[in-house]
Amino acid sequence: MARVLAAILLVLGLSGCSTTFVYNNLNWLVHWYLDDYVDLNRAQKKHFDSKMADWLAWHRNQQLPRYLDDLQALKQQLETGEMTVLQWQEVFSRGRGHWASLLNYLAPDLADLSLLLTDEQVESLFTALEKQQLKREEEREELTPQERLERDVENRLEDLQEWTGKLNSTQKADVAKWTEGFQPTFEARMAYRRAWQAEAKRMLLMREDNESWRQGFIELLARPQVFQSNELQLADKANREHYANMLVSMNSQLSEKQKRHILKEVQALIDDLTDLISQ
Structure with missing residues (x-):
């Protein structure tokens, strides 16, 4: 389940030259990710594929146009000159809003699909998740x-240079200084x-x-942030501002040259989204 959401998140990133490939192969990619965590039987896969088709149709028709609007607005802001801290924070906020919309839409279907899991599959899923976290630690x-x-x-630096092109030594040193903060x-x-x-x-x-369990699980899926500590929420807020x-x-x-490179990358995303919406 968590891996399904992670795979869908690939779409929300919508960055790099693989955007169209990722989106058009999302059904296969989600199965590939999910297989690392739980083995679905034939009936479960059939239910999942049916839901996946609905998710993609909704996402293409409802969400991609919103992403496109945001990217076009961002491009216009970048073209006009320097963006303020507040404007960047608004960009971040819209991104979080898109993620929340995705969770809210997926949660009811994921709750329904969860009812099809066996206890063995549930144990396998969370054993794999814990193994992954231990490896990271x-x-x-x-x-x-x-x-x-x-x-x-x-x-x-790698993330930034995907947008700006190569940074010079002074710029890299500045990024290193900011990273410390x-x-x-x-x-x-x-x-x-x-x-x-x-x-x-x-x-x-x-x-x-039953409806009681279903609504409780939907709430858990759609609003995981309630499990964040106050410390984490404050740190995340401070880091977004930083x-x-x-x-x-x-x-x-x-x-x-770097500014033109950024605008070119944003335009490439706009073109990708436009193509995806029209398919």
Whole structure:
């Protein structure tokens, strides 16, 4: 279940040259991800494929036009000059809103599909999820604080350069400095995930085909953030603001070539979305 949502999230990223490929092959990709966590029988796969067809139709008709509107508005803002911290935060907020809309739409169908799982499948799912988290924690523990920072800087540079093209040494140093200012959230996020997964497992093992259980599970799926600690929520808020400030600072250092590169990448996404909507 969590892996299904993660696969759908690929669509919301809508970044890079693989956007159209990912979207047009989403049904296959979701099955591929899901197979790492739980083996569905033939009847379950039939139910899942039927729901998946409905999700894709809804997403193409209802959500993609909203993403397109947001990207076109972003492109216009970028073309007019420097964006403010508030404008970037509004961009982030709209993205979170799209994710919330997706969860709200999927939750009732996922609750129905959950009723088809066996206890063995439920146990297999959460064993796999815990194994994945332990692996992430072990990999992180193998790194020193400095190595973690260097990895974060490398990842952030890679993400930014997908949009800007190659950054110069001064720009890279500035990104490294900004990266140091992000608040750590790893432990709090792992605790949040375990809390949510524990409740999801508990509910799935006591699943009943009645409205009370169904509404409770829908609420769990659609609003997982209620399991976030106050510490994590505050850190995430601070990091979003910090990231917005970083983007404003970076913009002042961009060359005209880099600015054109960003607009080209945004336009490529707009073109991809336009093509997908028309299919």
